[in-house]
Amino acid sequence: MVAIHSGINTVILSMANDNKTHFGYQEVDEEEKEGRVAEVFHSVASKYDLMNDLMSGGIHRLWKRFTIELSGARKGQSILDIAGGTGDLAQKFSSIVGEKGHVVLADINDSMLRVGRDKLIDHGYAGNITYTQANAEFLPFADNSFDCVTIAFGLRNVTHKDVALASILRVLKPGGRLLVLEFSKPRQKAISKAYDAYSFSILPAMGKLITNDAESYRYLAESIRVHPDQETLKGMMEEQGFSRCKYYNLTGGIVAVHRGFKV
Amino acid sequence: MKEAASMAKTLALSSAESLINKALQFDPITLQGLQALDGKVISLYGRSPTFQLHLLPSEDGISLFSIYDEGKADASLHGSTFNLVQLLRKKDQSLAEAPIDIQGDQALAEECLNLARELEVDWEELLSGFIGDIAAHEIGRQGRRFGRWTKKVHQSMLRNTREYLHYESRAVVNEKEVQQFGTEVAQLDEAVSHLEGRIQTLKARLES
Numbered sequence: 001m002v003a004i005h006s007g008i009n010t011v012i013l014s015m016a017n018d019n020k021t022h023f024g025y026q027e028v029d030e031e032e033k034e035g036r037v038a039e040v041f042h043s044v045a046s047k048y049d050l051m052n053d054l055m056s057g058g059i060h061r062l063w064k065r066f067t068i069e070l071s072g073a074r075k076g077q078s079i080l081d082i083a084g085g086t087g088d089l090a091q092k093f094s095s096i097v098g099e100k101g102h103v104v105l106a107d108i109n110d111s112m113l114r115v116g117r118d119k120l121i122d123h124g125y126a127g128n129i130t131y132t133q134a135n136a137e138f139l140p141f142a143d144n145s146f147d148c149v150t151i152a153f154g155l156r157n158v159t160h161k162d163v164a165l166a167s168i169l170r171v172l173k174p175g176g177r178l179l180v181l182e183f184s185k186p187r188q189k190a191i192s193k194a195y196d197a198y199s200f201s202i203l204p205a206m207g208k209l210i211t212n213d214a215e216s217y218r219y220l221a222e223s224i225r226v227h228p229d230q231e232t233l234k235g236m237m238e239e240q241g242f243s244r245c246k247y248y249n250l251t252g253g254i255v256a257v258h259r260g261f262k263v
Numbered sequence: 264m265k266e267a268a269s270m271a272k273t274l275a276l277s278s279a280e281s282l283i284n285k286a287l288q289f290d291p292i293t294l295q296g297l298q299a300l301d302g303k304v305i306s307l308y309g310r311s312p313t314f315q316l317h318l319l320p321s322e323d324g325i326s327l328f329s330i331y332d333e334g335k336a337d338a339s340l341h342g343s344t345f346n347l348v349q350l351l352r353k354k355d356q357s358l359a360e361a362p363i364d365i366q367g368d369q370a371l372a373e374e375c376l377n378l379a380r381e382l383e384v385d386w387e388e389l390l391s392g393f394i395g396d397i398a399a400h401e402i403g404r405q406g407r408r409f410g411r412w413t414k415k416v417h418q419s420m421l422r423n424t425r426e427y428l429h430y431e432s433r434a435v436v437n438e439k440e441v442q443q444f445g446t447e448v449a450q451l452d453e454a455v456s457h458l459e460g461r462i463q464t465l466k467a468r469l470e471s
Binding site (some may be wrong): 059061065069072074100248250251 | 270273277302304323324328329330331
């Protein structure tokens with residue numbers, strides 16, 4: 001068992017036993033986590049984009065854009081966007097890969113998928129995008145299907161991250177790459193303290209005000225704290241067989257993009 | 264610091280991309296030209312100071328990236344930042360004449376350059392986020408030139424508007440007319456005063 005001092009609470013990173021996992025700071029049965037994460041996203045789906053803009057001051061768009069720049073995507077490629085939510089990445093990928101390419105927007109949560117699908121269709125993005133409700137741990141795609149797989153702000157909600165990483169590696173084509181955009185650990189103590197204060201007091205209040213749901217945003221703050229830090233996630237990717245793994249810290253390490261290749 | 268610069272580049276390119284694509288919606292000829300380059304990747308690598316810019320044209324417009332896989336571009340232009348900026352600005356300079364190294368498809372690079380020139384984008388401003396002082400100076404120079412031009416246009420507009428209101432529409436009187444009117448009012452005032460004086464004199468005589 002590994003204990004991490006987050007500055008707010010001491011949290012338990014590793015599982016207490018094989019059947020338990022974390023849901024924020026709580027320890028829950030593995031079977032329970034998926035359902036509770038689903039509840040969170042059902043609750044916030046309709047205001048997800050608005051909340052992202054408010055919470056990050058719009059910077060989440062730059063984080064996503066930087067992730068796309070790292071993708072090396074080009075016309076004709078196949079791209080899988082896991083936990084694609086409201087389709088921010090899929091929209092840009094759709095333009096880049098063109099008619100000959102293909103983008104799969106996948107999300108385990110049907111509410112998020114519906115909001116994403118409606119948004120993309122309303123913006124005129126259709127023809128090369130398909131929508132799939134899928135669990136990242138058991139991706140319903142053939143081996144070696146995609147040139148690039150992205151998962152933005154989704155991996156921390158996955159119950160078995162190692163299983164999900166292995167599943168992603170399986171569906172990637174040789175030479176293909178995985179990009180994980182996720183909250184991480186700030187590098188400076190000062191940033192970390194301010195960030196904690198913001199996450200645990202302002203975020204839930206904002207969530208209460210906009211979505212009438214403070215709990216979901218408290219979960220967001222807690223789930224970020226129990227998510228593996230930059231080096232740990234890089235190690236997990238390498239352990240699952242990804243090569244040339246590297247990460248890029250963004251906004252002082254509040255967010256990081258991890259990149260790894262299937263060779 | 265490096266990370267902040269990276270975000271700044273992403274922000275600058277995101278804004279520029281958005282502006283260019285909006286402008287392209289009103290420029291179907293250039294957009295058609297871009298469609299011919301659909302799926303290609305053209306990279307610019309500047310040095311002193313260092314920057315890189317990657318262009319991904321598509322039928323919807325163009326994507327501008329600050330980072331892209333090394334060696335994956337269909338055509339790439341390498342040179343000093345100054346020469347690359349000059350190349351984009353000087354419409355009469357051919358690619359062959361420019362002190363620029365081209366790798367990959369030269370015809371594609373030429374075609375892309377012509378389209379970039381037609382876009383009439385302020386490349387100096389776009390690149391200022393990457394290249395700092397030199398470009399900032401260049402932008403400042405362009406800005407001052409633009410300032411002089413706008414001042415001239417402003418003065419010309421004022422003069423034309425004044426003439427229109429005075430002589431064409433006769434909506435307002437001109438300065439000379441106002442002066443003339445004022446002089447006449449003053450003369451009338453003086454005459455009235457004299458008349459009043461004479462009336463007072465006559466009145467006094469009649470009473471005596």
